[in-house]
Amino acid sequence: MTFDFFDVQVVRHRALTPAAVRVTFAGPDLDRFAGGGRDQRFKLFFPRPGQAAPLVPRGEDWFGRWRAMDPATRGVMRTYTVGAQRDGEFDVDFALHPGGGPAIRWASGVSVGDRLVALGPTEPDNGGVDFRPPPDTEWVLLAGDDTAVPALAAIHAWLDPALPVHTWVAAEPGRCRPGAVRCDGDLVSPVRAATLPAGTPYAWIAGESGQIRALRRHLVQERGFDRHRVTFTGYWRRGATEDDLIAEAA
Structure with a gap:
């Protein structure tokens, strides 16, 4: 079990x-x-x-x-x-x-x-761990909102310090805690504007589901990431509680 x-x-x-x-x-x-x-x-x-x-x-x-x-x-x-x-x-x-x-x-x-x-x-x-970079990963992209901060911190602690990591953190308006990099909820714009390194990437992105879907599309369609090397999770959805999501999935 x-x-x-x-x-x-x-x-x-x-x-x-x-x-x-x-x-x-x-x-x-x-x-x-x-x-x-x-x-x-x-x-x-x-x-x-x-x-x-x-x-x-x-x-x-x-x-x-x-x-x-x-x-x-x-x-x-x-x-x-x-x-x-x-x-x-x-x-x-x-x-x-x-x-x-x-x-x-x-x-x-x-x-x-x-x-x-x-x-x-x-x-x-176990199936509750999604961050699984392939062995040939040369650098890691991490992005998430305030709900993803604990996972982002734990991932950083787990990673080999020699592996380059680029991280973006944003928070929704009204949910911003001190220290958040962005407080407008927008994860896509700063990543789109960034100069990313060469080499084989692995991306892990998590947060509000609409933002995460948009960011995944950007990475796969505009940046050319292999979709199998992008792990994405909608931790929450605007206008819906977890109870709503459970009922929808039933």
């Missing part, structure tokens, strides 16, 4: 910026939580108001049973990146953008002892 459920609780939290908080989770079975580093994604389930812990079915058909539950009582499922992992604990960075949903409201009032449920990897080579 590549992924399994883990009961976790908050053991530490600290503000990174006025718009971001780092939360450290621990749990009795996290020695089996085998994150693959890089952009390792996993699921967190949050409780509904009045619940001490989220209600999440376990077992083989957990997703079908979770979807069949009353949306007002079932745990809120969201996807996050493992920021860092140590023995028995891991970090998650939450962007506290205005108008956030249940997960952001939880993170805004987080307390030590808060209990969540994680659905995470039990093998380091």
Whole structure:
């Protein structure tokens, strides 16, 4: 079983910026939580108001049973990146953008002892890791918005320092945290204007799905990147919640 459920609780939290908080989770079975580093994604389930812990079915058909539950009582499922992992604990960075949903409201009032449920990897080579540059990669292009910052940081930490990396970070208006390179949400224009190196590239781009689709088209159609060497992920879509995207995919 590549992924399994883990009961976790908050053991530490600290503000990174006025718009971001780092939360450290621990749990009795996290020695089996085998994150693959890089952009390792996993699921967190949050409780509904009045619940001490989220209600999440376990077992083989957990997703079908979770979807069949009353949306007002079932745990809120969201996807996050493992920021860092140590023995028995891991970090998650939450962007506290205005108008956030249940997960952001939880993170805004987080307390030590808060209990969540994680659905995470039990093998380091798992389907939740997308950053996989081919062996012949000569340089890397990274681009993302504020939701991709934890993955971008983890990818940088994983990469060989000798491999050239070119990175762009932008944030949506109203979601901009201090230190963001651009605060207009536009990832395509700065990459289009850039002088890129020669050699065989590999690109990883993530963020708002419309921006990411446009950036991928630019890299493949205008820059001549092999489409198989561009990994792209829509972390969110303007005007839609993760619950909306889950319902569409069902």
